[in-house]
Amino acid sequence: MRILFTIFLFISFDAQSDVFIIPPSDNAQERIQEALILAQPGDEIHLISGVYKIEDGLSLDVDNILFSGDGHDKTILDFTEQMTGAQGLLVTSNEVMLKDFAIINTKGDGIKTIGSEGIYFINLRTEWTGGPDSSNGAYGLYPVQSKNVLIDGCIAIGASDAGIYVGQSENIIVRNSRAEFNVAGIEIENSYYADVYNNIAQHNTGGILVFDLPDLPQQGGHHVRVFSNQILNNDTDNFAPEGNIVGEVPRGTGIIIMANSNVEIFDNDISGNETMNIAIVSYSYEEAIDATDYYPHPRAIQIHDNRLSNSGSNPDMDKEIAAIVKGLAKQTMPDIFWDGVLPFTQMVFGQPNEDRLVLMDNINSSFMAIKPIQYMLSIPNPVTRDSIDFRGNISPLDAVKIDLPSRYND
Amino acid sequence: MTERLISKIFIGFLCLSFNVYSSVNEEAILSDNYPSKLSEYGFFSNQAKQIPEADVLPYSLITPLFSDYADKNRYVYVPQGQTAEYQNNEVFKFPIGSVLIKTFSYKKINSNDSQRTLIETRLLLNKKSGWDAVTYVWNNNQDEAYLSIAGKTVLTEYFDDSDTPINIRYRVPNKNQCKECHLKNDKLVPIGPKPRNLNRIVHYSDGPMNQLLKWEAMNLTVENHDEITSVADFTNSNESLDKRARTYLDINCGHCHSKTGSANTTGLYLNLNESNKKSIGIFKPPVAAGRGTGTFKYSIVPGDPDQSILLYRMISGEPDIMMPESGRAIAHQEGIDLIREWITAME
Numbered sequence: 001m002r003i004l005f006t007i008f009l010f011i012s013f014d015a016q017s018d019v020f021i022i023p024p025s026d027n028a029q030e031r032i033q034e035a036l037i038l039a040q041p042g043d044e045i046h047l048i049s050g051v052y053k054i055e056d057g058l059s060l061d062v063d064n065i066l067f068s069g070d071g072h073d074k075t076i077l078d079f080t081e082q083m084t085g086a087q088g089l090l091v092t093s094n095e096v097m098l099k100d101f102a103i104i105n106t107k108g109d110g111i112k113t114i115g116s117e118g119i120y121f122i123n124l125r126t127e128w129t130g131g132p133d134s135s136n137g138a139y140g141l142y143p144v145q146s147k148n149v150l151i152d153g154c155i156a157i158g159a160s161d162a163g164i165y166v167g168q169s170e171n172i173i174v175r176n177s178r179a180e181f182n183v184a185g186i187e188i189e190n191s192y193y194a195d196v197y198n199n200i201a202q203h204n205t206g207g208i209l210v211f212d213l214p215d216l217p218q219q220g221g222h223h224v225r226v227f228s229n230q231i232l233n234n235d236t237d238n239f240a241p242e243g244n245i246v247g248e249v250p251r252g253t254g255i256i257i258m259a260n261s262n263v264e265i266f267d268n269d270i271s272g273n274e275t276m277n278i279a280i281v282s283y284s285y286e287e288a289i290d291a292t293d294y295y296p297h298p299r300a301i302q303i304h305d306n307r308l309s310n311s312g313s314n315p316d317m318d319k320e321i322a323a324i325v326k327g328l329a330k331q332t333m334p335d336i337f338w339d340g341v342l343p344f345t346q347m348v349f350g351q352p353n354e355d356r357l358v359l360m361d362n363i364n365s366s367f368m369a370i371k372p373i374q375y376m377l378s379i380p381n382p383v384t385r386d387s388i389d390f391r392g393n394i395s396p397l398d399a400v401k402i403d404l405p406s407r408y409n410d
Numbered sequence: 411m412t413e414r415l416i417s418k419i420f421i422g423f424l425c426l427s428f429n430v431y432s433s434v435n436e437e438a439i440l441s442d443n444y445p446s447k448l449s450e451y452g453f454f455s456n457q458a459k460q461i462p463e464a465d466v467l468p469y470s471l472i473t474p475l476f477s478d479y480a481d482k483n484r485y486v487y488v489p490q491g492q493t494a495e496y497q498n499n500e501v502f503k504f505p506i507g508s509v510l511i512k513t514f515s516y517k518k519i520n521s522n523d524s525q526r527t528l529i530e531t532r533l534l535l536n537k538k539s540g541w542d543a544v545t546y547v548w549n550n551n552q553d554e555a556y557l558s559i560a561g562k563t564v565l566t567e568y569f570d571d572s573d574t575p576i577n578i579r580y581r582v583p584n585k586n587q588c589k590e591c592h593l594k595n596d597k598l599v600p601i602g603p604k605p606r607n608l609n610r611i612v613h614y615s616d617g618p619m620n621q622l623l624k625w626e627a628m629n630l631t632v633e634n635h636d637e638i639t640s641v642a643d644f645t646n647s648n649e650s651l652d653k654r655a656r657t658y659l660d661i662n663c664g665h666c667h668s669k670t671g672s673a674n675t676t677g678l679y680l681n682l683n684e685s686n687k688k689s690i691g692i693f694k695p696p697v698a699a700g701r702g703t704g705t706f707k708y709s710i711v712p713g714d715p716d717q718s719i720l721l722y723r724m725i726s727g728e729p730d731i732m733m734p735e736s737g738r739a740i741a742h743q744e745g746i747d748l749i750r751e752w753i754t755a756m757e
Contacts, residue, residue, distance in 0.1 A: 034560040037585050056561070057729070057736075059586035084581055086735040092586070092672075108700060108730025114672060115596070137730055138700025144675050161700055168675060215677045215688060216697060217669070243696060243703030243719070290688075 017042040024050035029058075036060045036067070042407070047101060049074040057085015063093045064405070069101030072125035072155060079106040087112040087142070088126075094118050097408050104129055109139040110159075116146040120408060121154050128158030132181050132239045136160040140182070144168050145218070148402050152176050160239055161246050162187035163204070166194065168218040173400055174199060183240040184209045184249065185231075190216055194224045195400040205238045206249040207231035207273065212259040213245065213283065214291030221260040225397050226268065231255060233272040238316070250275040250316035259283040261299035261355075264397045268306045275322045276333050277311040277365075278303065280357065282341040297342055304360035304394050308335040311366070325368070328383050334368035336387070340375075347372055358392040432490055433463045436507055439535050448531055448546040448555040453487065453511055458553050460513055460528070465490065467628060468614075469621055471607045473644045473657050476742040477514065478578055479568050480529065485511040486603065488630045496636045499606045501599060510534040510600055516568040529564055530582045531555050534592070534600050541598040543588035560584050579739050587736050595670045607661070609640040641682070644748060655752035656682055658745055662734065678709055691720050692756070702731045712756035721749055 020035040020043065022028060032052070035045045041064040049070045054077050060067065069075025079088050087109035091098070095118035102125035103110045110126030113119045126140030140156035143149045144167040154177040156163025163182035166172050172194035178201075179185030185201030187209040188194045201207035208231055212221035231254045240247040249256065252274025257263050258281050270277040283296040312333020315322045325337055338357055346352075359367065367387035374382030435452045438445050449457055453466050462468060466487045474482060488494055492505035504510075512532045518525035528548040535542045546555035547562050561584030567575040592598045608621045622638065625631045642649040644658040664681030666673035671681075676697050679689040688694045691709030696702065696719055704722035711717040723733040724746050732738070 030560050033584055037559050056563070056581065059584070059590075061586045061589060082729055083579060084729050084736065084739070086730055090586070090590075092589070106730075107728065114675065135701065138698060142698075144698070161698070165698070167698060213697065215694065217674055217677065241701045241703055242705035243707050244699065245695070 017044065019044045019046055021046050021048065023048050024052050028052045029054050029056065033058055036062070036065075039065050041065070044068060047075045047077075051076045051078050053081060054079050054088070055081055055083045057082070057087055057090060059090040059092070060096065061092045064095040064407075065093070066097045066099065066408070067101075068097075068099040071100050072102045072123055075101040077101060077103045079104065082107045087137075090114070091116055091119060095405055096120070097122060099123055101125075102127065106137045108137045109142045110137060110156075112139070112142040112144065113146050113149075114144055116143065116149075118148045118405070119143055119146050119150075120404065121149075121151045123153040125155040126157070126159070126163070127155070128160075130158070132158060132160075132183075132236055134160055134239045134241050136239075138162075138244075139165040140179075141165065142167070143172075147171055149173070150402050150404070154178075156185075157181050159183065160241060161244060162209070165189065166191055168216060169194075171400055171402060173197075173402055178202075179207075180204060181236055183236075183238055183246045185234070187211060187246070188221070188224050189213065190219050190221050191224070192218075192222055193400050196224070196226045197228045199229045200232070201229060201254075202232045202234060203236050204234045205236050205240075205251050206246070206253040206256055207234045207270075208255050209246070209249070210255070210257045210260050210263055211245070212294075214294040214296070219294055222262045223397055224260060224262070225264045225266075225399075226255065227265070228267045229269070231268055231270045231273070231277075235272070235274045235314075238319070248319060248321070250319035250322035252276075252312075252314065252316060253279055254311075255279070256281065257298050257301055259296050259298055260301075261295075262397060263298070263301045264394075265301075265303045266305045270306055270335070271309040271311075272313070273311060274314040275312055275316050275319075276325065276337055277308045277335040278306075278337065279321070279325075280336070280338040281321065282339060284339075284341065298357075299355040302358045302360075302394055303336060303362060304358070306362045306365070308362055308365040311335040324370075328370065328381075329368055332366060334385070335365040336362065336367045338369040340370040340372045342372070356392060357390050358394065359387045359390040360392070360394055362387075432465050434465060434487055434509075436489060439507055439509055440537055442537075444544050444557050446557045451509075451533075453485065453509070457555075458528075462511075466511070467625070467630065468612075469603065469608060469625075470610075470612055471602050471661075472610050472641050473607065473661050474602070475661055476738065476745055478580060478738050478740055479570075479576075479742075480514040480516060480580070481526070483513045483515070484602070486625075486630065487511065493629060494625075494631045496605060496632065496634050499604060499636060499638060501601065501604050502631065504536050504600075506536050506538055508536040510603065516566060519569055519573060527566060528552055528555070529566065529580060530558070530562075532583075532588070534598075541592070541600065543585060543592060543598060545582055545588070547582055558582055558584075561587065576740070581736070581739065583736060590672055590736060591665050591734070593672050594665070594668075601661075601665045604641075605634070605636065605638045606641050609638045645744065651748075651752055651755055655748055658748055662742075662745065666734070691718075700730060701728070702733075704731070710753055710756070713754060715750040715753040718753050721746065721753060724749060 044066040088103040088106035091113040097120040099122040128136035138161035140159045140163045146169045149172040151174040156179045159182040162184035163179035164186045170192045174196045183205045185204040189211045254270045254273035254277040487509040489507035494502035494504045514529045515526045532545045547558045548555045562582040564580040642653040642657040659680040660682040668681040726732045
């Protein structure tokens with residue numbers, strides 16, 4: 001049985017699905033939330049052009065819902081006066097498509113999804129309109145513990161942590177999106193099987209981060225491909241609230257790979273990043289020591305066929321890692337940096353072949369890796385700048401595939 | 411009036427004895443559709459005064475969840491002839507058709523208990539498809555409560571110990587928000603009625619009695635063979651500080667912050683059963699806390715409550731910082747004092 005509310009304008013295409021059409025009004029918030037609860041699987045909730053003032057976080061827990069607007073520049077959910085809710089919109093159901101609207105100035109995160117199987121963010125915008133500010137919310141688009149995550153054609157601006165953040169998830173595509181003026185533009189964390197391509201990450205503190213952290217239900221991030229992106233001119237001072245891991249990211253880092261395995265970075269344009277273009281590092285916190293089932297070092301990283309230039313014109317000397325690299329690099333900051341940190345036995349006897357860092361055909365790129373034993377023994381110039389030792393065969397990772405339910409295929 | 415009440419209790423007693431009649435509308439409980447008015451369930455003989463029918467039993471918890479200093483009247487209904495089962499000190503396994511009823515209210519003046527404003531009555535209904543949550547918001551006349559799906563903002567006030575009115579923007583939760591706390595392994599479940607949190611003396615109309623024994627005597631539950639370890643009353647300073655603090659965190663945070671709760675993404679587990687120090691928060695760095703870190707590095711820094719994220723988020727009233735995320739608009743000073751004392755005493 002359907003509960004029909006007169007306040008909704010209902011359009012029935014067929015017996016199976018209804019469309020809730022909601023225009024801006026004084027009680028739009030209540031109407032949107034009511035629709036998000038009363039909708040049945042297969043329904044669409046459509047917000048027409050206009051600005052919707054929202055004071056309390058919205059949430060959706062019905063499967064197979066299309067929640068849409070008239071465009072990310074036309075349908076705007078404005079949370080400037082938000083009173084409650086840790087995010088603008090929370091989704092906890094499956095096979096949900098969010099499409100063509102903007103969420104701006106939430107107090108916390110923009111859109112968070114927890115435990116969704118099939119969550120599709122299409123042509124959305126999340127933005128804090130006052131520009132970079134540590135009082136901005138942490139994440140713009142924030143799927144966590146989700147599976148089959150598609151982020152396509154989205155814009156994320158001004159997040160005080162990551163504009164697009166995919167955490168503890170599996171089977172992920174982030175493409176055709178733009179992230180700018182965030183602390184991290186795009187971040188893939190503790191996740192398995194992700195393709196990140198055709199995106200623009202510019203004017204963030206860090207462009208694209210591939211991280212793995214200990215003590216979480218899902219860790220050991222692996223199989224991440226970052227390709228055909230433009231990671232340019234990341235130059236915004238780090239404005240993350242202290243205490244957050246991204247607070248350690250130096251201003252102007254193009255890509256950071258931390259403690260993941262099987263990461264392939266190729267065919268990207270990476271340029272103008274003020275500290276450096278690519279950094280490959282271990283999770284070096286003392287917390288990792290007693291973490292269970294956690295491997296803090298990057299493994300099987302392949303970086304090839306990228307176009308790198310103009311790295312490190314103005315390194316962020318306030319951040320330890322940048323200061324160390326600058327100190328060792330003397331005049332020229334490298335395009336690609338590896339901290340060289342490995343388990344002690346591997347530092348002495350070398351890495352297993354399949355774990356090695358592979359660098360191939362990164363035209364005109366400069367490189368630097370720390371030789372950690374020499375570094376710890378304070379031997380002068382404990383670095384190698386020659387990438388020739390890191391040549392090897394590229395083993396391409398498989399592409400991620402997400403099959404959209406038929407109703408979402410235009 | 412009194413005679414009527416007595417006769418009602420008498421009738422209620424007869425009903426219980428012979429299992430032939432209950433005023434409670436079982437059809438309404440099990441239906442997929444919610445009645446629009448609370449009275450349609452028939453839980454109360456005098457709804458405005460919150461006097462329950464004879465087979466709807468009031469209960470209370472040793473340490474309850476903090477809800478903006480609202481008073482909560484709790485009632486349990488178990489269909490006649492059926493019983494709830496003990497499950498190792500976890501929430502009772504209630505039979506289908508059972509209901510947990512909770513009315514939120516504020517005293518009109520602190521010193522006068524009889525005058526109060528009823529805000530909402532929340533129901534957890536155990537349907538054939540599982541537990542379901544719904545809430546009813548009281549009208550201005552205070553003679554009926556009406557179904558609320560999308561939640562509601564109620565501007566009201568409560569009176570502190572010195573009878574000073576404090577304004578509250580009270581949020582009636584929507585259905586999804588109920589789930590945020592009540593979800594365990596993706597299923598909606600009750601949180602409060604665990605034997606360990608019920609094991610106390612309560613003053614019934616026919617005299618004081620241990621709640622668990624009362625439930626047994628009224629045939630709400632089967633006979634108990636489990637050993638019940640009671641939780642601490644967080645206000646009772648005769649109990650150990652650690653036990654009071656852990657109980658407080660269990661009840662106020664542990665339903666989400668557990669391995670099976672909706673905040674398991676954080677790796678911070680505050681349920682009573684958790685023993686790993688880092689998982690409880692000791693020297694645990696935040697994961698995705700944003701401004702919630704308050705610039706601090708760890709959830710708990712032993713001996714240093716003012717560097718501990720956990721306490722910082724209990725104190726804050728900002729939507730993206732405060733914990734719990736929903737269900738409170740003001741800080742719980744007594745809880746803050748307890749957790750401060752607990753962290754200070756840690757080595």
